[in-house]
Amino acid sequence: xxxxxxxxxxLRFDADKxxxxxxxxxxxxxxxxxxxxxxxxxxADRCIDCGECIRVCPGRAVVPLTDxxxxxxxxxxxxxxxxxxxxxxxxxxxxxxxxxxALKLCGFDDVEGPSRACDMVAAATEIFLSEYRGQYPLISSxxxxxxxxxxVNYPALVEQVLPVRAPREISARDAKxxxxxxxxxxxxxxxxxxxxxxxxxxxxxVEHPGLERSYLDAAVSISDLFRPLATAxxxxxxGASTAAKSAARSETSxxxxxxxxGALPRSLAAADSLSVAGLPNVxxxxxxxxxxxxxxxxxxxxxxxVEGCVGGCLTVENPYVARSKTxxxxxxxxxxxxxxxxxxxxxxxxxxxxxxxxxxxxxxRPLDENISAxxxxxxxxxxxxxxxxxxxxxxxxxxxxxxxxxxVVQGETDKRVCVFSLQRALVAQVEELASLVHxxxxxxxxxxx
Amino acid sequence: xxxxxxxxxxxxTGRDYANAGRASTSIKDILKHLGVHPVxxxxxxxxxxxxxxNVVMYAVRARxxxxxxxAAVTLEVQDEGPGIxxxxxxxxxxxxxxxxEMREMGFGAGMGLPNIKRNADxxxxxxxxxxxxxLLIRIAQAA
Numbered sequence: 001x002x003x004x005x006x007x008x009x010x011l012r013f014d015a016d017k018x019x020x021x022x023x024x025x026x027x028x029x030x031x032x033x034x035x036x037x038x039x040x041x042x043x044a045d046r047c048i049d050c051g052e053c054i055r056v057c058p059g060r061a062v063v064p065l066t067d068x069x070x071x072x073x074x075x076x077x078x079x080x081x082x083x084x085x086x087x088x089x090x091x092x093x094x095x096x097x098x099x100x101x102a103l104k105l106c107g108f109d110d111v112e113g114p115s116r117a118c119d120m121v122a123a124a125t126e127i128f129l130s131e132y133r134g135q136y137p138l139i140s141s142x143x144x145x146x147x148x149x150x151x152v153n154y155p156a157l158v159e160q161v162l163p164v165r166a167p168r169e170i171s172a173r174d175a176k177x178x179x180x181x182x183x184x185x186x187x188x189x190x191x192x193x194x195x196x197x198x199x200x201x202x203x204x205x206v207e208h209p210g211l212e213r214s215y216l217d218a219a220v221s222i223s224d225l226f227r228p229l230a231t232a233x234x235x236x237x238x239g240a241s242t243a244a245k246s247a248a249r250s251e252t253s254x255x256x257x258x259x260x261x262g263a264l265p266r267s268l269a270a271a272d273s274l275s276v277a278g279l280p281n282v283x284x285x286x287x288x289x290x291x292x293x294x295x296x297x298x299x300x301x302x303x304x305x306v307e308g309c310v311g312g313c314l315t316v317e318n319p320y321v322a323r324s325k326t327x328x329x330x331x332x333x334x335x336x337x338x339x340x341x342x343x344x345x346x347x348x349x350x351x352x353x354x355x356x357x358x359x360x361x362x363x364x365r366p367l368d369e370n371i372s373a374x375x376x377x378x379x380x381x382x383x384x385x386x387x388x389x390x391x392x393x394x395x396x397x398x399x400x401x402x403x404x405x406x407x408v409v410q411g412e413t414d415k416r417v418c419v420f421s422l423q424r425a426l427v428a429q430v431e432e433l434a435s436l437v438h439x440x441x442x443x444x445x446x447x448x449x
Numbered sequence: 450x451x452x453x454x455x456x457x458x459x460x461x462t463g464r465d466y467a468n469a470g471r472a473s474t475s476i477k478d479i480l481k482h483l484g485v486h487p488v489x490x491x492x493x494x495x496x497x498x499x500x501x502x503n504v505v506m507y508a509v510r511a512r513x514x515x516x517x518x519x520a521a522v523t524l525e526v527q528d529e530g531p532g533i534x535x536x537x538x539x540x541x542x543x544x545x546x547x548x549x550e551m552r553e554m555g556f557g558a559g560m561g562l563p564n565i566k567r568n569a570d571x572x573x574x575x576x577x578x579x580x581x582x583x584l585l586i587r588i589a590q591a592a
Contacts, residue, residue, distance in 0.1 A: 153481075156491035287474055290491060291498035292564070366484025371519045371590070374483045375455045382457075406482075 008207060009047050010065045010199035011054060015039050017061035024053035024062060025399050029279045030153070034407075036397040045365055048148040049200040050279055050304045051313035064199040064314060067218040069107055069225075075191030075217070077183060079175045080108040081168060082195040084118065084259040085309045086222055088322035092329050094233055096256075097248035102232035106225065108193070112175035113248060115255025117167035119336040122254065122267040123344040124353035125164055129268070129298060135160055137273075137289060137297040140264060142166045144200040145304035146282060147209055147359060154286050155361030162299075163210065163355045167258065168194050168201070170353070172215035194219040197312025198305065210355035221314035252337075253330035260323045261308035264301045273299035278306040367409065381409045389420045455483065459513040461504045463530065466554065469505040473498040476515050476524075483517055485590060492568040492588050493522050499561045500526050500584055506551050507531060508581065519590065521570075526584040533576040540566065540574075 020038030032046035033053060040053075040061070053062045072078050080103045087099060100111040121142075132138065141147055141162045150157050172192035180187045194201055196219040208214040257263045265273040274297055276285045282302045288294050305311030310326065311319035347353065367381070368374040388401040396417045398404035407413045416422045457479060459472035477494045485493075497515075504511040508530030516523040533539045539546075542563045547556055566572045571587035 156487035287477070288470075290477060290494050291470065291473055292495040293470075293498065361487060363484075363487060364481060367482055369484065371484055372453045375453055375517060375519070378455050378479065378483055 008203065009042065009044060010049055010202035010206075011042075011051065012063045012065055013040050013042060014061045014063050017059045019059060019061075021058060022394050022397075023056045023058060025394060025397075027052045027056050028399065029283065030149075031399050031403045033399065034397050035394075036413075046152070048145050048152060048304075049203050050145045051199055052279070054199065055313040064221060066196060066199055066202055066221040066224065066314065067193070069220060072107070072191055072193060072218060072220075076185055076189040077109045077179055078107065078191045078193055079110045079112055079179055080193050080195055081112045081171045081175060081216070082114055083168070083197050083222070083309060083312075084114045084256045084326070085197040085312060085315060085322065086195050087256060087329055088259055088310055088325040089222060089226060089315060089317045090230070090233060090325075092325045095248065096251040096333075098233055099229070100248045102229045102235075103195070105232035105235065106228045110175070110179060111248075112171045112178075112192075113251045113255075114167060114171055114258070115252040115333075115336070116250055116340070117170035117174065118255040118258040118263070119252055119340055120170060120344050120347070121164060121167045121353065122264060123341055124348055125162065125264060125299075126268055127344070127348055128162070128164055128353075129270075137294055137300045138162045139286075139289070140299070140301040141210065141355070141359070143303050143305075143309075144204040144209075145198075145279070146302040148200075148203070148362075149279075149282065149304070150286065151209070151359060151362040152364055153283075154290055155363040157286065157289060158359045158361045160289070161210075161359045163358065164353050165211070165355055166204070168204075169211070169215055172217075176215060191217045193217065195222060195225060196220065197222050197309045197315045199314060200304070210357055210359050212356040222312070223314045223316055226316045251333055252335060253333040254336050256326060256330050256333060259308065259326045260310045260319075261301065261303050263308075264299065268299065270298065272297050273301070275301040275303075275308075277303040277308050277311065279304050367406070377409045381405045384408055384415065387421065387424075388418060393419075395419050453519060455479070455515075455517045457515045459515070461501055461508075461511045461513050461526075461528075463505060463507070463509045463511075465505060469502060470498060472513055473501050479515065480517065480522065485517070485522065489522060489588055489590055493524070496565045496568040496586055496588070497524055499565045500524065500586075502556060503561050504528050504530075506547065506556060511581075521590055522588045524584075524586050527581065528583075529581045532578040532580055532582055533574075534578055536574055536576055 018039045020035050020040060022035050024040055025033040025035050029050060030046045030048055032043045033040055054064050087096060096113060103111050139150060139161050147161060150161055175192055176187045176190050179190045192215055194216050201219050205214045205216045205219060254267055261277040262275040265275050276282050285300060307319040307323050310322035366374050367377040384405045385401060388405060390401050392400040396404045398407055404418060408415050416425060461472055473494060476497045477490060480490045480493055508528035511526050511528035513526045538544055540562050542560060565586060569586035570589045573585045576582040
């Protein structure tokens with residue numbers, strides 16, 4: 001186990017800023033953080049990119065690896081694709097049109113609103129469910145952290161992950177085609193940039209599970225854009241271009257609803273679907289799915305963050321307030337056009353909504369590749385665990401006695417790193433010494449020499 | 450215990466709905482850590498959960514033991530309880546003696562035992578009325 005940064009994770013531990021406080025280690029839902037010698041590092045194969053470490057780090061030592069505006073200069077044309085969560089960062093009186101105009105003032109050439117793709121994907125999911133004949137329940141695939149959680153911790157469930165493209169991917173593809181037609185530029189020189197509430201979307205862009213490629217080229221965080229956008233909105237309030245305002249008319253109540261949990265179950269209007277948000281809750285639900293307990297449900301919408309994407313660690317507004325603001329905004333927006341349904345049906349026939357490949361299982365590395373060796377290590381681990389205090393104090397640098405015992409068995413650390421094991425070893429030594437001096441059976445603090 | 454066999458024993462208490470499912474969650478976790486194939490993990494997860502819920506719903510208490518060897522995953526459940534009067538009948542899909550309380554919890558479809566059998570390569574059940582039931586299942590690990 002060595003300190004490592006991985007190109008496959010959208011976050012980095014900055015050793016210069018880390019003071020080893022263990023906040024990240026304690027909050028990590030997959031026990032993927034270790035802390036030694038006053039610095040934290042990540043076990044890359046266990047991390048599922050949820051960003052809880054970014055959220056809790058008091059020293060900002062866990063750095064999200066999203067793109068900066070300066071990185072976008074490589075494109076001749078930049079199209080912003082905002083997450084529906086973006087609207088909820090501002091006052092509910094700020095219209096989508098003003099947000100679009102502000103994005104343009106901040107350096108984007110165009111904006112593709114998220115609603116249309118969200119509405120199309122909702123309709124496509126409904127068609128998929130009506131034709132699906134496999135195992136239930138299906139698990140939503142739009143949160144990259146949930147996809148990774150299933151791949152790593154619930155590999156038998158990968159076949160139940162909904163093979164429908166995320167709305168952000170549909171938006172990116174449509175935006176590129178539209179801009180290429182408008183400008184005559186080749187699609188490669190058009191950058192589709194997601195305005196993201198979390199770093200996990202970077203993984204979806206770089207690794208694109210289930211897709212041969214991602215149509216998105218970059219992701220800029222809502223938190224990085226918040227201040228320039230807020231300033232621009234103040235200006236845009238007066239001078240929003242009519243073009244931007246009319247483009248924003250495509251925003252719908254059902255599309256913007258995707259900002260918080262439950263959008264799909266609401267649009268499917270199906271009693272046999274449920275939505276769950278927050279990783280500990282998602283884990284409990286997936287445990288039940290794996291045990292066959294939730295076969296009566298057809299669809300489960302899962303979000304890693306509390307309340308859904310409004311809870312993303314790269315947002316600014318409190319998730320509960322953001323949810324309330326989203327509801328207020330959607331009350332002012334129109335419903336999706338009924339004509340969209342025929343477009344979805346046509347594009348469904350062209351298989352435009354499907355992922356390219358199935359999601360692959362990436363099971364957690366077992367104690368040993370050889371099962372006999374793994375069994376031997378498990379037996380050792382249980383024996384060691386019975387000696388440990390079981391209070392998960394973290395002083396050893398592992399998040400729990402359970403994780404520590406596993407690290408010891410794997411030869412990553414030494415049993416005496418546990419302060420309780422060390423204490424016991426010292427007491428045993430002192431007693432041994434005492435028995436040498438006073439004779440066997442006498443207490444160490446007995447009569448003097 | 451053979452050196453290349455791992456064993457873990459769980460105590461399951463009847464009517465303890467608040468803790469129902471813990472043993473099967475732990476079993477699943479152990480099998481994953483041992484590198485057991487995902488398909489075998491899933492079969493074991495479903496079978497152990499159904500077996501655990503049968504104890505919670507019908508028995509007073511049970512000793513549930515998991516044994517893992519390179520060849521197979523074995524689960525043995527020995528319960529103290531009312532026993533099953535007609536095992537053949539209980540094995541029929543859709544046959545259930547569930548109470549309204551159990552049905553309230555989403556059980557009682559009469560799928561428990563058939564589901565366990567479907568997910569096991571070896572299935573053996575012996576029951577003695579007003580004493581208890583012993584269930585033994587084995588799931589082979591692909592060589």
